[in-house]
Amino acid sequence: MGPESGVVDPPWALLAEVTHACPLHCPYCSNPLELVRRSTEVDTATWVRLMEEAGDLGVVHAHISGGEPLLRPDLAEIVAAAERAGIYTQLVTSGVGLDADRLGELTDAGLHSVQLSVQDATAAASDHIAGRRSFADKERAAEVVRDAGLPLGLNVVLHRHNLTHLDAIIRLGVEWGAQRIELANTQFYGWALRNRTALLPGRELLATAEETVRRWRERSSIELIWVVPDYYEGIAKPCMGGWGNRSITIAPDGRVLPCPVAYALPDLSPPNARDHSLAWIWEHSPAFNAYRGTAWMREPCRTCPQREADFGGCRCQAFALTGDAARTDPACHLSPDHHLIQELTKKPGAAEFVYRRPGA
Amino acid sequence: MNAEWRPALAASIRLRHDRVRDKDLLVMPERVVVLNPEAGRILRLCDGSRTTTQIVDELAADFPDVSVADDVGEFLMRVRGEGWVR
Ligand SMILES: C[S@@+](CC[C@H](N)C(=O)[O-])C[C@H]1O[C@@H](n2cnc3c(N)ncnc32)[C@H](O)[C@@H]1O
Numbered sequence: 001m002g003p004e005s006g007v008v009d010p011p012w013a014l015l016a017e018v019t020h021a022c023p024l025h026c027p028y029c030s031n032p033l034e035l036v037r038r039s040t041e042v043d044t045a046t047w048v049r050l051m052e053e054a055g056d057l058g059v060v061h062a063h064i065s066g067g068e069p070l071l072r073p074d075l076a077e078i079v080a081a082a083e084r085a086g087i088y089t090q091l092v093t094s095g096v097g098l099d100a101d102r103l104g105e106l107t108d109a110g111l112h113s114v115q116l117s118v119q120d121a122t123a124a125a126s127d128h129i130a131g132r133r134s135f136a137d138k139e140r141a142a143e144v145v146r147d148a149g150l151p152l153g154l155n156v157v158l159h160r161h162n163l164t165h166l167d168a169i170i171r172l173g174v175e176w177g178a179q180r181i182e183l184a185n186t187q188f189y190g191w192a193l194r195n196r197t198a199l200l201p202g203r204e205l206l207a208t209a210e211e212t213v214r215r216w217r218e219r220s221s222i223e224l225i226w227v228v229p230d231y232y233e234g235i236a237k238p239c240m241g242g243w244g245n246r247s248i249t250i251a252p253d254g255r256v257l258p259c260p261v262a263y264a265l266p267d268l269s270p271p272n273a274r275d276h277s278l279a280w281i282w283e284h285s286p287a288f289n290a291y292r293g294t295a296w297m298r299e300p301c302r303t304c305p306q307r308e309a310d311f312g313g314c315r316c317q318a319f320a321l322t323g324d325a326a327r328t329d330p331a332c333h334l335s336p337d338h339h340l341i342q343e344l345t346k347k348p349g350a351a352e353f354v355y356r357r358p359g360a
Numbered sequence: 361m362n363a364e365w366r367p368a369l370a371a372s373i374r375l376r377h378d379r380v381r382d383k384d385l386l387v388m389p390e391r392v393v394v395l396n397p398e399a400g401r402i403l404r405l406c407d408g409s410r411t412t413t414q415i416v417d418e419l420a421a422d423f424p425d426v427s428v429a430d431d432v433g434e435f436l437m438r439v440r441g442e443g444w445v446r
Pocket residue numbers: 022028029030031065066067068069092093094095115116117155156157184185186187188189192
C-alpha cells in the first residue's frame with residue numbers, strides 16, 4: 001500500500017549490514033564503491049535498540065550481513081537482541097571465521113539459519129574470484145552448520161567466469177548439505193557495476209546454465225532458486241518487493257535505506273537511525289516515500305498493467321543506466337531506454353575484473 | 361493417518377504470534393506463511409508430545425460445535441507434505 005492511501009503496511013524483513021569490512025575481495029560485490037569505514041560503525045547498544053524497534057515495527061526476518069558480519073565481535077549480542085524481539089535471524093556470511101565455537105556462541109544467542117556464499121566449485125577457482133584463500137574455511141563452515149542442525153542455504157553469484165561450472169557448483173551444494181542454493185546471476189550494482197564488462201556472461205552460457213538447472217530439478221530435491229539475469233530477459237524485476245514495501249536496510253553507519261544498493265542514489269539523503277526512530281523513517285521519511293507505491297511513476301509504467309507486480313523495476317538500475325531514478329527500469333523491454341541494456345549485452349565480455357578493496 | 365503419529369514442527373521452523381499484524385506465522389529461512397486462526401491453533405498443539413487423536417480431542421473440547429476430525433487430519437497431511445511438520 002502506498003503513501004497515497006495514508007496507510008503504510010509494516011515491513012517484513014530487515015537487512016542489517018553490520019559492517020562493510022570483509023576479508024574477501026569479490027569483483028561482483030554489490031557493496032558500494034565507497035565502503036563505510038569501521039570507525040563510523042554504530043555501536044552495540046544502537047544495534048540492540050534497532051532490533052527492539054524493528055520487532056515493534058513488525059519485522060519478522062533479519063538477514064545479518066555485510067561485508068562480513070563475523071568481523072563484528074559483538075555479533076552474538078546483536079543476534080540475541082533480535083531473538084528477544086521475536087525476529088528470526090539468518091547469518092549471511094562468506095564463511096571465513098565460522099568455526100564450531102563461533103557458531104555455538106551465535107546459536108546460543110538464538111541464531112536460526114545460515115546462508116553461506118561460495119565463489120565457484122573448486123578451491124582454486126573459488127579462491128581466485130574471492131581474491132584470497134577461503135574455500136577451505138567455507139567447507140568447514142558448511143560442516144559446522146550441518147553439525148549444529150541449522151538450515152543451510154548456499155549463495156553462488158554467477159557470471160562469465162563460473163557459469164560453465166554450474167553443474168559442479170550444484171553438486172558441491174548437495175555434498176555440503178545445503179537445503180537450498182540461490183543461483184544469483186550477478187546484479188549490477190556497486191563493484192559488480194564497476195566490473196560489468198568482465199562479468200556479463202552472454203546468452204549462450206545462460207542458456208546452457210538454465211538447462212543444467214532444469215536437469216537438477218528433475219533428479220534432486222534440493223531447492224534451486226534461479227535469480228533471473230534481468231539484463232537478458234527483457235523484464236524488470238520486482239526489486240525488493242517494492243520500494244519501502246517489504247524491507248528495510250540498515251547500513252553499518254546507521255543510515256537507513258529502502259535497499260542495500262541505494263547508497264548510489266545521490267539525491268536520496270537517507271535518514272540515520274541515530275537521529276530518528278525506525279517507525280518514523282519507515283512511515284514518514286522522504287527517502288522511504290520517494291518511490292513508494294505507484295504515484296511517482298511516469299509512462300510507460302504509470303498505465304501499465306504490470307505496475308503493481310514489478311513496481312516499475314529497480315530505481316537504482318534506472319539511475320545507473322539513465323541518470324534518472326524515476327525512469328522505467330531499462331531492463332524492461334517497454335522502457336524507452338531498453339536499447340542501453342541491449343547494447344551492453346551485445347558486446348562480448350572482455351576486460352579483466354578489478355578486486356573489491358577499501359578506499360576506492 | 362497413523363494414530364501413533366505425534367506431529368511436531370520441523371526443526372528450522374518457528375511458529376509465532378505476530379502482535380503487530382495480530383496473526384499467527386510460520387517462519388522459515390526465506391519464507392513467512394501467514395496462518396488463519398484455525399491453522400495456528402492446530403499447529404500450536406503439534407509439539408511432538410500429542411498424538412493426532414489427542415490433538416483432535418483437545419480441539420473438539422475447545423470447540424464443541426464443530427466437527428474437526430476430518431479437517432484436522434487433512435490439514436496435517438497437507439502441512440507434512442510441505443515439510444513443515446514431521
Ligand atoms: C554482499 S554479501 C555480504 C555477506 C558475505 N560477505 C557474503 O558474501 O556471503 C550478501 C550476499 O549477496 C550476494 N551478492 C554479492 N554481490 C552480489 C551481486 N552483485 N549480485 C547478486 N548477489 C550478490 C553474496 O553472495 C551474499 O550471498
